[in-house]
Amino acid sequence: MIDIKELQTFEHDVIVVGAGGSGLRAAIECSVQGMSTAVVCKSLLGKAHTVMAEGGVAASLGNADARDNWKIHFRDTMRGGKFLNDWKMAEHHAKEAADRVNELEEWGAVFDRTKDGLINQRNFGGHRYPRLAHVGDRTGLEIIRTLQDYAVHRENIKVYMECTALGLLKDGERISGLIAYWRDSGEFILFKAKAVILATGGAGRAWRVTSNSWEYTGDGYALAYHAGTELINMEFTQFHPTGMVWPHSVKGILVTEGVRGDGGILLNSEKERFMFRYVPEKFAPETADTEEEGDRWLAGDKTARRPPELITRDEVARAITKEINEGRGSPHGGVFLDIATRIPAEKIKKKLPSMYHQFKVLANLDITKEPMEVGPTLHYFMGGVRVDSDTQMSRVPGLFACGECSGGMHGSNRLGGNSLSDILVFGRLAGLGAKNYVNSLSNKPNIDASQVNEIIKNATDILNRESGTNPYLIHEDLQDVMNRYVNIVRTEEELKTAILELERIKHGAAKVKAVGASQYNPGWHEALSIGNLLISAEAVTLAALMREESRGAHTRLDFPGERDEWLKYIITISKNKDGSMKIEKIERPSPPKELAEIAYAKIEELEK
Amino acid sequence: MIERNFKIWRGNSKGGDFVNYKISIDEGMVVLDALKLIQADQANDLGLRWNCKAGKCGSCSMEINGKPKLACMDRVTDYKEDSQITVRPVKTFPVIKDLVTDLSWNYEQNKRIPPFKPKPRENGAKYRMQQEDVDRVQEFRKCIECYLCQNVCHILRDQEKKNKFVGPRFMIRLASLEMHPLDTEDRIPAIKNEYGSGYCNITKCCTEVCPESIKITDNGIIPIKERVVDRFYDPVLKLFRVFSGSKK
Amino acid sequence: MNNNSIGFTYRADNWWLQPVAVLVGLGAFIAYSTWAGMQGAYYYYEPYLSPFYSPLVYVKTGIPGGAPLSHSLLGAWPAWWPNFFLLPSSPAVLILIFPLSFRLTCYYYRKAYYRAFTWSPPACAVGAFPQKNYKGETGLLTFQNFHRYALYTAIIFLFILYYDAAQAFFYKGGFGAGIGTLVLLINPTMLALYTLGCHSFRHLIGGQTDCFSCSKTKFGLWKKVTYLNERHQLFAWLSLFWVGFTDFYIRMVSMGIIKDYNTWGI
Numbered sequence A: 001m002i003d004i005k006e007l008q009t010f011e012h013d014v015i016v017v018g019a020g021g022s023g024l025r026a027a028i029e030c031s032v033q034g035m036s037t038a039v040v041c042k043s044l045l046g047k048a049h050t051v052m053a054e055g056g057v058a059a060s061l062g063n064a065d066a067r068d069n070w071k072i073h074f075r076d077t078m079r080g081g082k083f084l085n086d087w088k089m090a091e092h093h094a095k096e097a098a099d100r101v102n103e104l105e106e107w108g109a110v111f112d113r114t115k116d117g118l119i120n121q122r123n124f125g126g127h128r129y130p131r132l133a134h135v136g137d138r139t140g141l142e143i144i145r146t147l148q149d150y151a152v153h154r155e156n157i158k159v160y161m162e163c164t165a166l167g168l169l170k171d172g173e174r175i176s177g178l179i180a181y182w183r184d185s186g187e188f189i190l191f192k193a194k195a196v197i198l199a200t201g202g203a204g205r206a207w208r209v210t211s212n213s214w215e216y217t218g219d220g221y222a223l224a225y226h227a228g229t230e231l232i233n234m235e236f237t238q239f240h241p242t243g244m245v246w247p248h249s250v251k252g253i254l255v256t257e258g259v260r261g262d263g264g265i266l267l268n269s270e271k272e273r274f275m276f277r278y279v280p281e282k283f284a285p286e287t288a289d290t291e292e293e294g295d296r297w298l299a300g301d302k303t304a305r306r307p308p309e310l311i312t313r314d315e316v317a318r319a320i321t322k323e324i325n326e327g328r329g330s331p332h333g334g335v336f337l338d339i340a341t342r343i344p345a346e347k348i349k350k351k352l353p354s355m356y357h358q359f360k361v362l363a364n365l366d367i368t369k370e371p372m373e374v375g376p377t378l379h380y381f382m383g384g385v386r387v388d389s390d391t392q393m394s395r396v397p398g399l400f401a402c403g404e405c406s407g408g409m410h411g412s413n414r415l416g417g418n419s420l421s422d423i424l425v426f427g428r429l430a431g432l433g434a435k436n437y438v439n440s441l442s443n444k445p446n447i448d449a450s451q452v453n454e455i456i457k458n459a460t461d462i463l464n465r466e467s468g469t470n471p472y473l474i475h476e477d478l479q480d481v482m483n484r485y486v487n488i489v490r491t492e493e494e495l496k497t498a499i500l501e502l503e504r505i506k507h508g509a510a511k512v513k514a515v516g517a518s519q520y521n522p523g524w525h526e527a528l529s530i531g532n533l534l535i536s537a538e539a540v541t542l543a544a545l546m547r548e549e550s551r552g553a554h555t556r557l558d559f560p561g562e563r564d565e566w567l568k569y570i571i572t573i574s575k576n577k578d579g580s581m582k583i584e585k586i587e588r589p590s591p592p593k594e595l596a597e598i599a600y601a602k603i604e605e606l607e608k
Numbered sequence B: 001m002i003e004r005n006f007k008i009w010r011g012n013s014k015g016g017d018f019v020n021y022k023i024s025i026d027e028g029m030v031v032l033d034a035l036k037l038i039q040a041d042q043a044n045d046l047g048l049r050w051n052c053k054a055g056k057c058g059s060c061s062m063e064i065n066g067k068p069k070l071a072c073m074d075r076v077t078d079y080k081e082d083s084q085i086t087v088r089p090v091k092t093f094p095v096i097k098d099l100v101t102d103l104s105w106n107y108e109q110n111k112r113i114p115p116f117k118p119k120p121r122e123n124g125a126k127y128r129m130q131q132e133d134v135d136r137v138q139e140f141r142k143c144i145e146c147y148l149c150q151n152v153c154h155i156l157r158d159q160e161k162k163n164k165f166v167g168p169r170f171m172i173r174l175a176s177l178e179m180h181p182l183d184t185e186d187r188i189p190a191i192k193n194e195y196g197s198g199y200c201n202i203t204k205c206c207t208e209v210c211p212e213s214i215k216i217t218d219n220g221i222i223p224i225k226e227r228v229v230d231r232f233y234d235p236v237l238k239l240f241r242v243f244s245g246s247k248k
Numbered sequence C: 001m002n003n004n005s006i007g008f009t010y011r012a013d014n015w016w017l018q019p020v021a022v023l024v025g026l027g028a029f030i031a032y033s034t035w036a037g038m039q040g041a042y043y044y045y046e047p048y049l050s051p052f053y054s055p056l057v058y059v060k061t062g063i064p065g066g067a068p069l070s071h072s073l074l075g076a077w078p079a080w081w082p083n084f085f086l087l088p089s090s091p092a093v094l095i096l097i098f099p100l101s102f103r104l105t106c107y108y109y110r111k112a113y114y115r116a117f118t119w120s121p122p123a124c125a126v127g128a129f130p131q132k133n134y135k136g137e138t139g140l141l142t143f144q145n146f147h148r149y150a151l152y153t154a155i156i157f158l159f160i161l162y163y164d165a166a167q168a169f170f171y172k173g174g175f176g177a178g179i180g181t182l183v184l185l186i187n188p189t190m191l192a193l194y195t196l197g198c199h200s201f202r203h204l205i206g207g208q209t210d211c212f213s214c215s216k217t218k219f220g221l222w223k224k225v226t227y228l229n230e231r232h233q234l235f236a237w238l239s240l241f242w243v244g245f246t247d248f249y250i251r252m253v254s255m256g257i258i259k260d261y262n263t264w265g266i
């Protein structure tokens, strides 16, 4: 037993877990609202996943095309998510994104400009108009640096870097704080707080081929799950259509959608622009029929329609998978993405500098001369912690979630660019929500020593075991299972196999052992994240098995096509008393009338 | 499959030494892949930082065969087949463990810099800036804070003048603020007196190692030094200011 | 040898190549120019005047390979000149300070000689010469901040050297050209490419503003200067070599060692 008085202890009104775009934006809002705020993040400040985002942030600024407005952004988002999105969240998002982007500019962000000197916007899949404010292909970096520089100059924000949250603490039903550890020293820390905002991102690391960094081990999902919240929409994992496929060691690294937005085309081994064959009915009226029309659209002809490469990600990823499976793939098991023959070399280097660099260095390939080889890669979790659409609070009082860690906003498929706007909009709302919650409290929550001890014991057991399994090998095992059985196209049989496999891995994971001491020991850190990965993986698998239809990013070979019946339901995951995973099919409330009208409107009706 | 020898520095703040590892490598592997492989198979507790594995986050800075580099963008096959690859932590910052160093000094410097202070919007209208006005600033904002430039700058690395000079990364941070068309803050006196622009002797190692190819010295530090000259060392401009009554 | 020693490095490549090349290159130029400047003779061969000696403030007559008095700005060599070993009565001594100070305070040369001569540092990630109290350019070296004044004189010199090149088209009033004319024409051109790419110039011409879109001419000029600035190192060396070569060529012709081919048939 550890005496909690001896633990290093910090007290704040709010603890934000995560220093990505959503965490930092939430922290800034908390600070503006006058609360003492902690930001806890497991990497160094400024290295969070958001830094990798390339293409841009979606907001209907109307700078590049004045016809754009929030309603059309809302309609695109709902259509992209196959109408499974949380209506109110999608409304908040579409309405507020533009303000959040303008606010970033006030805080020092420097976006690319239009000829008139306004923030420039680029085309992206599923967005009716050029809508993505961007900085070349390093938009995420710009956003995180802006928020970081803004946050560090605020008095009441304290940042705890390389500090990993291990478990949440509760006083009865409500949140009272959390336990974390310093990565460098391995020491445990007690954070006392009235509210906790989870902004920990997704769990892509459960797959082998992923664009995600090591941080994406589903910590937030597991923290929330153990604390008693629900996770929703976990079956919807987005596979980005274009990840690198070669060399082997870089497989999965993202190739931004901006390549296609700027004119890049997809070709199979027969040099056919195959996407023309895969346009679903729903998008057909808004998609070009001929290459010539697509080119006119790219050149800015407002009467032309978009090329088929720019329909939503789920469709493109499925099409690519089909081409590869039918033997028309590229030499290393992808398809070709060609920008070289489409726009001049100088423009490629100017608009897509980091793509140019990435291929040059990692694959020895000059994208201004040769086509790239690309294939689907696990990219994003549409699912996550279930939260209130206005306050971002989960069903556990005082526990909030925002960004990729929360679920609902994107429905069954996220449009490119909608995440960077999501993290800003809902980061702020979570901050406001936390403020209202904290204000409503009449007394300070207490810390329960037994909870603290249990969390710490589970963590130190891994180090103290005499012998056990190598955490890295367990992780690899899990990645192989998920890549094989819970991939982009799923079947009942495979999903059931996955469940058995996950059980097997869980057994091994119970005996995981980290060698060495607790000071900066990546083996231990890895071991600590295995449990979180497993919860995330299991949630995805169970939900995928339950949803017997194909919708958005979730494709069931044995249940092709969208089923109207299923539009009425979402799937939630929570923890049973006995510790097992509970899965439920829950009816959705009917959509607010005025929003439904917008979502199902003809595009002409919304253009001003 | 080719075999390669790695010589990796292992230790902590109290000291350490190189340890040899032999692994077989795949085509296209980068040094970070090799380190991760060693970590998974031979040294579970090898201390190492990385995030994106795509040269975007600036976490994996280290010195490979003596050169400050990002391990995730350095291909193993670029080294001669029979050669040994030496990997050690960046020298300028104190070691925590193995290849991990304490970078907190850098974060402190950033806090010292007065933040962006934009002119007010004109009647709430959108800000307007031309692309050519922001090109320079955008170059500096490409910085991924890998701190390789801070590591290689001899003022911090060899001359132990961390108390006098903020280092190249923060010189371009300052340049990005000073050249920002909307910014209204004046940092020039502090650049000379507190951030130590005069300490830089423009020997350009920062530029040589920057993985983002930012022309730190030519486009950032020298222009800033010239602005300091305008304010402090140019007698003619000084006279001009006296007569025109302008403060800057 | 510990990690903090001078020259200590884990670098396995030939990092010393560059400082050595600079050492040799600059060393050779300094040696030659000092020697040539002290000669006070063979710097002229009508109509060619060595750039080391231009402009001619005073001229000493009756010297082999010297210029006629008519070329002098202020006339004959003053009698009060001490004329000892370090200060020979050579016209070069009077003006060498100007190009010298320009190059000495040039941002590129600073980099080059700080690395090659004072080892601060000799190369990147190689132990620097440890200075207990390193001051950079804040102590004694504060004078580097006056580079722009050296630049102003350098611009004046450009005109002078182009004037010399123009003179080289006229032999005793007769228009023509020789190899020497060409050599003398290339010289200020190289110098111009070097001088106009100067960092201070780039700042003064437009770099000091935050609003390029406010003046298209300013921005246009700045872009052109930037183009040269990106090649500043190249032109620094080319112009250095060429000015030395120009003197050498004229000296050789003047001494009669080589023959200048020209239209005048001299």
Ligand SMILES: Cc1cc2nc3c(=O)[nH]c(=O)nc-3n(C[C@H](O)[C@H](O)[C@H](O)COP(=O)(O)OP(=O)(O)OC[C@H]3O[C@@H](n4cnc5c(N)ncnc54)[C@H](O)[C@@H]3O)c2cc1C
Pocket (backbone or CB within 6 Å): A017, A018, A019, A020, A021, A022, A023, A040, A041, A042, A043, A047, A048, A049, A050, A051, A052, A053, A054, A055, A056, A057, A058, A139, A140, A163, A164, A165, A166, A199, A200, A201, A202, A211, A212, A213, A215, A219, A220, A254, A379, A380, A402, A403, A404, A405, A416, A417, A418, A419, A420, A421, A423
């Ligand atoms: C390569 C790539 C490109 C992308 N491009 C785009 C794009 O162009 N447009 C777009 O809209 N979206 C894009 N996305 C998606 C988008 O970047 C992310 O979804 C978004 O940045 C997530 O932000 P976040 O704030 O939710 O989380 P993150 O930025 O991932 O931050 C998570 C934070 O949580 C911390 N954390 C996690 N677990 C713990 C723990 N246990 N304890 C303490 N801290 C913890 C981490 O340290 C980190 O600070 C891209 C994603 C990738 C991978």
Ligand code: SF4
Pocket (backbone or CB within 6 Å): B152, B153, B154, B155, B167, B168, B199, B200, B201, B202, B203, B204, B205, B206, B207, B217, B221
């Ligand atoms: S140029 Fe200046 S800042 Fe850059 S490494 Fe050299 S001394 Fe340091």
Ligand code: SF4
Pocket (backbone or CB within 6 Å): B058, B142, B143, B144, B145, B146, B147, B148, B149, B150, B168, B169, B172, B206, B209, B210, B211, B212, B213, B214, B216
């Ligand atoms: S300026 Fe370049 S080298 Fe320095 S921290 Fe930024 S990216 Fe790294």
Ligand code: FES
Pocket (backbone or CB within 6 Å): B049, B050, B051, B052, B053, B054, B055, B056, B057, B058, B059, B060, B061, B070, B071, B072, B073
């Ligand atoms: S891991 Fe991100 S830069 Fe190397």
Ligand code: FES
Pocket (backbone or CB within 6 Å): C102, C105, C106, C107, C108, C109, C147, C151, C194, C195, C197, C198, C199, C200, C201, C232
């Ligand atoms: S910088 Fe080289 S001449 Fe001015």
